[in-house]
Amino acid sequence: MNNEMMKEQVIRMSGVNPLKCMRCGKCSGTCPSYDEMEYHPHQFVYMVEKGEIDKLMASPSIYKCLSCFACVERCPRDVEPAKLVEAIRLMVVRQQGQNHLKANEIPALLDNDLPQQALVTAFRKYTK
């Protein structure tokens, strides 16, 4: 797929209109994973707008969103950047063999107290 087609797909899946963004940066200012990301939430918005989907798909930043909804809640324009991060991550993990978390990696992550909730959430985010 070319970038223009992928951009349309991301916009359709996420329901986000990047053109509503007024570049205030509040999403990145409030993001708990900001320091861990190569591209930050506000950059997802304008890179989707510019159609740079391939760059975003190749970035480990897509696995750093905690889905805490801080940027969704605090965006003054209701752009909801987390929905773009999720759509782009799905574009990757829906590809054959592109699961980010594999079942055989799980035993090494376990300790006696780790709640099931952590694993099912990670699986839902990282795999198809």
Place this chain on the structure above:
Amino acid sequence: MVFSYYPGCTLKTKAKDLDRYARASAEALGITLNELENWQCCGGAFTMARDEIATKLSSVRALEASRETGLVTLCSACHNVIKQTNHAMANDEEFAMKVNNYMKLDTPYHGETKVIHYLEMLRDVVGFDKLAAAVKNPLKGKKIAAYYGCLLLRPGKVLGMDNPENPQIIEDFIRAIGGTPVIYPYRNECCGGYMATEDKALASKKSTLVMDSAAENGADMMITACPLCLYNLTKNASGALPVYYFTELLAEALGVKE
């Protein structure tokens, strides 16, 4: 009052205390929680993409089975996933059409079930004044930090539980059981969540910020409704404050903690 009740995967395993103290307390307050038969795991996270159908079906099944009774949730994650799914069923016509087309229900489902979190049940059904009157062992002198985390309140427009930026439901709960709430800046910031699986350092950094913030503001203890928050705060944060499920303190106050 009788409600359907959705415990979720973790309340059956690593977070049994959250569940059993909730049941005992509800009983003491005259509320019957009937566990849904054959409930399925909510998946832990709401899939935001509008074309994700299968990942939301377990929530729709729980919702559809609770049409007559309403549904009470307790785990913050289940609460978030089920409420967001219900909102999508009521407001996203294309999504609801696909779900109903697949499920072939006798009566199509369009988000009719009322879903409330256990805390909303305490506030809106029992009433915090009635709860206060039922308290036998008030938690006098205890300075308690309410930890909301991310999933209990956001997105505020969808969950409709409390003001997501300046909430008060858990503080009001703490007052009702005789404790003193501690307000601190990080009470509605993320603990690091499921990143505890692949990036422990991030979970440690985030949960430490939360606990330090509570400690600096004078808290003796923290309470939460989320098993993953409790895990990150107790295992990954560097602070030493004790962290409890809010239902444990509730059961203690009501004199039904065994």
